[in-house]
Amino acid sequence: MSAQGILKPVLPVPQMFETESLSRKKSRHGSGNKLPLPPPLRSPDRSGSLQACPTLPQAVSFNGSEGSFHSPHYDSSRPDLYLHQCFHIDCKLGQGSFGVVYKVRSREDGRWYAVKEAYRQFRSMKDRQNKLQEVAKHECLPPHPNCVRFIKAWEENCRLYIQMELCHSNMTAYAEEHHDIPERAVWNYLVDLLQGLKHLHDHNLIHLDIKPDNIFISNEGLCKLGDFGLVVRLDSAENRDDPVEGDARYMAPELMNGDFTKAADVFSLGITILELACDLELPGQGEHWHSLRTGTLPANVVTEISPDLRDLVQRMMHPDPIQRISVDQLLAHPRIRKVLWWRRLYAARKRAVTWIFELFLLLWLWICRMARKLLPRRSSWLPLCWLNPKSLPQRDKSFEDSFSDDDTLEDSSLRLGTSLNDSRHGATVSPLISSTPKPLHANASQRFYSTPWLDSPQRPSSRSRLSNQLEDTWFDMEPKNLFQAFEELAAGSSPDL
Numbered sequence: 203m204s205a206q207g208i209l210k211p212v213l214p215v216p217q218m219f220e221t222e223s224l225s226r227k228k229s230r231h232g233s234g235n236k237l238p239l240p241p242p243l244r245s246p247d248r249s250g251s252l253q254a255c256p257t258l259p260q261a262v263s264f265n266g267s268e269g270s271f272h273s274p275h276y277d278s279s280r281p282d283l284y285l286h287q288c289f290h291i292d293c294k295l296g297q298g299s300f301g302v303v304y305k306v307r308s309r310e311d312g313r314w315y316a317v318k319e320a321y322r323q324f325r326s327m328k329d330r331q332n333k334l335q336e337v338a339k340h341e342c343l344p345p346h347p348n349c350v351r352f353i354k355a356w357e358e359n360c361r362l363y364i365q366m367e368l369c370h371s372n373m374t375a376y377a378e379e380h381h382d383i384p385e386r387a388v389w390n391y392l393v394d395l396l397q398g399l400k401h402l403h404d405h406n407l408i409h410l411d412i413k414p415d416n417i418f419i420s421n422e423g424l425c426k427l428g429d430f431g432l433v434v435r436l437d438s439a440e441n442r443d444d445p446v447e448g449d450a451r452y453m454a455p456e457l458m459n460g461d462f463t464k465a466a467d468v469f470s471l472g473i474t475i476l477e478l479a480c481d482l483e484l485p486g487q488g489e490h491w492h493s494l495r496t497g498t499l500p501a502n503v504v505t506e507i508s509p510d511l512r513d514l515v516q517r518m519m520h521p522d523p524i525q526r527i528s529v530d531q532l533l534a535h536p537r538i539r540k541v542l543w544w545r546r547l548y549a550a551r552k553r554a555v556t557w558i559f560e561l562f563l564l565l566w567l568w569i570c571r572m573a574r575k576l577l578p579r580r581s582s583w584l585p586l587c588w589l590n591p592k593s594l595p596q597r598d599k600s601f602e603d604s605f606s607d608d609d610t611l612e613d614s615s616l617r618l619g620t621s622l623n624d625s626r627h628g629a630t631v632s633p634l635i636s637s638t639p640k641p642l643h644a645n646a647s648q649r650f651y652s653t654p655w656l657d658s659p660q661r662p663s664s665r666s667r668l669s670n671q672l673e674d675t676w677f678d679m680e681p682k683n684l685f686q687a688f689e690e691l692a693a694g695s696s697p698d699l
Contacts, residue, residue, distance in 0.1 A: 259284035259358040264338040275309045284358055285317060296372065297321075298415065300431055305368060314368045315353060318429075323360035333362050339433045340364075343405055347549075348398030350418055350428035366428070370421050373414035373478070381481050385508060388479045389541045391417075392514075394425035395471055396538070400529045402427070403464050406436040410462070412470035413452045414477070422552050434462055451484040455495040456523050465523035468532075472518025479507050479515075497521050510537050 258278060273288045280287065289306035292314075296303045301321045307314055324330035340352035353365040373391075377383070395417065402409055409416075409427060416429040432448055448457070454469035473494065477484055480503040485491045490500075497520060504512050514535065520526040532538055 257359055259356050262334055262337045262355040262357055262362070263341065265341050273310055284356060285319070285363060289315070289317065296415075316366045316368045318364045318366065320361045320363070324362075330360075333431075336362075336431050336433065337364065339407060339430050339435065343402070343407065343430075346398060346401040347424060348394050348426050349401060350426045369418035369426060369428075371419050373417040373419065373425070373474075376419060377414055377478060377481075383478055383481070385479060385511060388475060388511065389537070390545060391425050391478065392471075392475055393538060393541045393545050395427065395474075396529055396532055397542075398425070398427040399467055399471060400533065402433070403467070403529055408434050408436060408462060408464055409467050409470075410434055410457070411448045411452075412467055413449050413474060415449075417474070422549070424549070436462070436464075450486045450491070454523070455521060461523065463523050464528070465526045468518050468526055468529065469520075469523075472515050475511075476515050476519070479511060480504065494519065495521060514538075 259276075275288045276284055277287065285291070285304075285306070288309055290309060292305045292307060294302060295305050295316060298321075301318050303316055303318045305314065306317050320333065324333065334357075337352075337355040340355075343349065343352075345351055350369065351367040353367065355362065355364045357363070395412075399409070399412075409430070409432070411429060411432040412427070416427065418426045418428050420426060452470045452473055454466040456463070457466055473484065476482060476499070480500075482500070482503065484494075497516065499512070499516060499519075504515075507515075514527075514532070514537075517527040518532070533542070
């Protein structure tokens, strides 16, 4: 057999070892395939079983604010949860590995809130204490415009419930709808999150779970940090022995060694900004995961952002936490200071517009209230006169006596006689005025046409007697058959009215 006849074995090309660039969310969104999220890292349960847990709702507070927990809408005899009795659940906002967030409306004040319900029950007493520490960290942190506001918390059936302010959406939903976020908006997000992160660091708290799922956008367009479930206090030794239960895609490399520092939040914020600016699909493990934590940015996408933003992101993702840029240094950056000035001007303008709108609304309500007091409703004028005729002003007696009774009757008789004269048929109808009204019809006239001056003991006026005579004559008329009258008209004869 010749050498040419020997077939060389065809070996498969190891495509899995080739270096591939990071994918974009837009390409994944167009194909309709969504990568599964990596499971969060959880600490093992070493604390034993959970003891008896109260089934009735109990307020969770570490500063004595249990008074806001009591509600007149809650009835302990009903089997429904406190959440369903005191709130109206509108929809589910989101669901994660730690809980479910609902959009609710309070039955007490009618406002909208967000309530986070723990996905799992307390696994042990130590797990319960760790979960309740989230409430303590919320209460020790003063309110800030760039942090989600905490309302109250309670536990029921071994689950923790936290009520917070309701935001418009979170950054994950916004990034899924807008794959080409302008860089100007990315700078605004970075400035807002740096202010919220500085507020946490100034109170010796580190977030340890900064990611788009925990970044919320308010109705005013401000970014807020939320979900303080993994927040650690630096001046205490709590949770130092347990591994971090965070998202591996945004986790700083030093956290794998248990090094809890403020620099870990800076790394998570930096890789979050990189994801938003470049629309990246961040890996949860593998070669690209290690490449990002060694300070190597994907060259195929970082060229699309400005040098200032690329330099800041690279300094925020430095592998050494000691050499990593801090929050104070970031806020002192010239570009950050410029964006911060415009951001504060934007917030001041929004507050001014809101204040002017509320002022005009209060002024309009005051004008409507004063108009209601000064000008009564038109529909109430006539009924008041009808229900109380004596409230009308009495007619002057001298005005009534200025007319003669005989003249009035004579003039009235003339007008009525003329109007009832039918010249077309050659018949003249006599006037319908009787000079001697019957007492029965006179009483009927007083019953239907009573006026204030008829109730007086003085002599009634001529116009009143004329009305009585007309009424008497009307009752003296013999009823006729109208159908027969119409037939006579059709035949050409004059009907006898």
